[in-house]
Structures are given as structure tokens and as C-alpha cells.
Amino acid sequence: MNLERSIEILSDLIAFPTISSDSNMNLIDYAGERLQALGANIELTYDTDRNKANLFATLGPDTDGGIVLSGHTDVVPVEGQPWSVDPFTPVIRGERMYGRGACDMKAFIACALAMAPRFREADLVKPVHFAFSFDEEVGCLGAPLMLEQVDRSGHKPSMCIVGEPTGMRVIEGHKGCYEYNTVFTGLEGHCSMPDHGVNAVEYAARFVTYLMEVAEELKTRAPTDSVFDPPWTTIQTGMMSGGIARNVIPRHCQVDWEMRPVNGADARLALDKIHHYANNYLAREMQARHVDAKVFTHVIGEVAGLEPMPHSEALKVARELTGDTEKSVVSFSTEAGLFQEKDISTVVCGPGSISQAHKPDEYVDFDQVQLCLDMIEGLVPRLTTWNLSQNGCSPSSFNQKRP
Numbered sequence: 001m002n003l004e005r006s007i008e009i010l011s012d013l014i015a016f017p018t019i020s021s022d023s024n025m026n027l028i029d030y031a032g033e034r035l036q037a038l039g040a041n042i043e044l045t046y047d048t049d050r051n052k053a054n055l056f057a058t059l060g061p062d063t064d065g066g067i068v069l070s071g072h073t074d075v076v077p078v079e080g081q082p083w084s085v086d087p088f089t090p091v092i093r094g095e096r097m098y099g100r101g102a103c104d105m106k107a108f109i110a111c112a113l114a115m116a117p118r119f120r121e122a123d124l125v126k127p128v129h130f131a132f133s134f135d136e137e138v139g140c141l142g143a144p145l146m147l148e149q150v151d152r153s154g155h156k157p158s159m160c161i162v163g164e165p166t167g168m169r170v171i172e173g174h175k176g177c178y179e180y181n182t183v184f185t186g187l188e189g190h191c192s193m194p195d196h197g198v199n200a201v202e203y204a205a206r207f208v209t210y211l212m213e214v215a216e217e218l219k220t221r222a223p224t225d226s227v228f229d230p231p232w233t234t235i236q237t238g239m240m241s242g243g244i245a246r247n248v249i250p251r252h253c254q255v256d257w258e259m260r261p262v263n264g265a266d267a268r269l270a271l272d273k274i275h276h277y278a279n280n281y282l283a284r285e286m287q288a289r290h291v292d293a294k295v296f297t298h299v300i301g302e303v304a305g306l307e308p309m310p311h312s313e314a315l316k317v318a319r320e321l322t323g324d325t326e327k328s329v330v331s332f333s334t335e336a337g338l339f340q341e342k343d344i345s346t347v348v349c350g351p352g353s354i355s356q357a358h359k360p361d362e363y364v365d366f367d368q369v370q371l372c373l374d375m376i377e378g379l380v381p382r383l384t385t386w387n388l389s390q391n392g393c394s395p396s397s398f399n400q401k402r403p
Contacts (some may be wrong), residue, residue, distance in 0.1 A: 035113070055132040069112040108372060119383070166354070264304070314346050
């Protein structure tokens with residue numbers, strides 16, 4: 001019954017084309033109505049245009065503690081991808097469902113919503129929270145607003161499961177994801193007189209070269225016990241654009257770059273070096289030639305990594321529920337670090353494979369959905385007794401098809 005309900009809900013969720021550039025309000029209304037019908041307390045937080053919303057819903061007593069089931073509602077674009085089906089018309093073939101967001105990460109949201117009536121029927125002594133965010137795919141822009149509202153509520157959850165696709169493996173750590181674009185504004189002019197202009201592209205190229213130098217330095221700082229691959233903090237230039245013609249000194253150039261820190265110390269060191277070079281060397285040199293020249297770095301998102309905590313309550317509970325005791329980290333980023341920053345014990349565990357995410361013909365297998373339902377079902381006795389650790393309660397189904 002729960003599997004059938006999950007598949008039905010997942011079909012509905014895929015049909016909402018919640019690409020990050022567009023509104024997610026129809027999906028949020030859908031989820032909110034289902035949870036509100038069960039008596040959940042609903043809180044929404046919006047973007048500045050009120051075109052997108054986060055949903056934070058609570059079933060159970062209005063108190064500290066409890067468990068958060070967290071997922072993002074936005075999906076990546078489909079343009080230019082060779083889909084064999086309509087990306088926003090769910091299609092079932094055999095024992096899997098196809099559609100954009102099928103595994104990343106609407107399957108987990110569907111499981112959480114399908115299990116909500118089970119929580120409603122139980123005599124909960126601690127609450128279960130449903131946290132559905134916007135704009136995770138473009139810098140985790142929505143979740144911080146939602147967590148600020150949670151802070152203001154005065155009640156802090158004890159643990160969180162972020163349901164990104166992990167093949168239902170329990171993930172205890174991942175790197176952070178810091179995203180930026182740095183804009184260079186120079187002075188245009190005729191290419192035959194380069195000293196009369198300020199070439200934004202050339203200064204941007206020097207900036208990219210410096211990013212590469214810092215990236216090489218960070219390799220020497222890899223922690224000896226790092227569990228990541230690669231084990232050091234990385235910096236990567238993703239895009240560089242500027243100029244209008246080869247015979248015109250370019251006035252404008254933009255560099256899009258990112259950093260994946262293994263720890264906060266690396267991030268602070270790298271950013272101090274990069275900003276100092278951009279502002280105290282490049283910008284001043286440009287302004288010596290033209291007073292209105294400038295360099296400005298826009299922060300797209302600075303999302304902390306999930307730091308492995310071998311003795312965390314969330315890790316212990318998730319391992320008991322799934323039977324997965326391997327030490328696992330991933331290279332992709334999630335919203336988990338944002339919850340951990342709020343001192344909420346957090347792991348990442350969800351249905352589907354990250355290798356299917358962001359690709360054409362994205363899908364999720366139904367046996368993965370069932371494993372997720374089993375995990376969430378295992379939370380019920382813990383929330384009715386608030387005995388988070390219940391050794392021996394791992395569902396036997398988790399010994400079956402977990403990669």
C-alpha cells in the first residue's frame with residue numbers, strides 16, 4: 001500500500017516542472033495540502049519575489065527534538081538532452097519510473113509524504129518534520145531561509161535525514177560547495193592602442209591563473225586522514241566570458257568559479273588569498289589606468305560540507321535502520337551541512353543513484369523506493385518512545401538490493 005501510494009505521489013511530483021529557474025509553488029501547494037489534511041503545522045518561507053517557497057511542516061507535539069526528513073523540490077533543466085520520454089510526464093517501464101527529478105530527489109519526498117499518514121496515526125512523543133526547499137540546484141538558496149525560521153520557532157530538531165540519491169547507503173560526509181562569479185570592468189578602446197584601455201579579459205585571465213596557483217597550494221594541505229576523493233580542497237574555473245570582437249579592447253569579463261573545501265580552514269585561507277589578490281593587486285592596477293575600473297565578486301552560494309561525525313546520533317540511527325555500516329562519503333554536495341551548522345545531527349540517505357541524476361531518462365527503481373519506505377517506517381517506534389537507538393531493529397529487506 002505504501003509503495004503504491006509513493007508511486008502515485010511521485011508521478012504527481014514529476015509532473016510539476018520545478019526547474020530552478022521557475023516557480024515551485026504548485027508542488028509546495030500540493031505537498032502542503034496533503035500534510036495540512038493530516039493536521040500538520042505548516043510554515044512557508046519565500047524568495048524575494050514570493051515566486052518560490054520552502055515548506056517546513058510538523059506532525060506531532062510542539063516541542064524540541066524529533067527528526068527532519070529533508071528534500072529539495074527543484075530540478076535541473078532538460079534542454080538539449082536526448083530524452084526518449086517527456087521529462088515531465090512520468091513513465092513506468094518495468095519496475096522503475098522515468099522523469100526529471102525521479103531520483104533527484106522527488107522519490108524521497110514522495111516516500112516522506114506517503115508515510116505521513118503513518119506518523120499521524122502514531123502516538124508521537126517527539127515530532128517528525130518535513131523540510132522541502134527551493135533552489136538547491138543553484139546554490140542552496142532556499143534552505144538557509146527555512147532554517148532561520150526554524151531558529152525563530154524556538155524548537156530545534158535532534159536529527160535530520162537528507163534524502164539525496166545514495167542507493168540507500170548512509171553517507172556521513174561530503175565536501176562543501178562554494179560558488180562565485182568575479183566580474184572585471186575595464187575600459188574599452190581600439191586594439192591598436194592597448195595602453196589607452198583596460199583589458200578586462202586579460203586581467204580575468206591573470207585571475208584564473210591565480211586560482212590555479214591557489215588550487216595547487218591546497219593540494220599540499222590535504223588532511224592525512226581525509227576520506228574524500230580527491231583528498232584535498234579543489235578550485236575549478238567553470239566559465240569565462242568577455243569581449244565583443246578581437247579588435248576591441250574588452251571592457252567586461254566574467255569568471256564563474258567554484259571551490260569544494262574539505263574543511264572550513266581551507267576555505268578561509270583560499271578566500272583570503274583570492275580576495276586579496278583581486279582587490280589589492282588586480283583592481284588597484286586597473287584603477288591606476290582608469291579610475292572607474294573595478295573587480296567585484298558575487299557570492300552565488302557558500303554551502304558548508306557535511307563533516308563526518310563517527311559518533312553522531314543520526315549516523316547511528318540510520319545505520320541501524322538500513323543495516324549499512326560502511327563508512328561512506330560522496331563528492332557531490334547537499335543541504336546536509338546547513339543542518340549540521342545548526343547543531344542538528346545529519347546524514348544523507350535516499351533512494352536512487354546519483355549516476356542517474358541530471359541525465360536524460362532519469363529514473364528510480366521501485367525496490368529503492370521500498371527500501372526508503374522501510375527506513376522511514378523504522379522511525380515510527382523511535383518517535384513514539386523517543387528511544388532513537390534501537391539495536392536489532394534493522395529491516396531485513398536492507399540486505400537485498402542496496403549498491
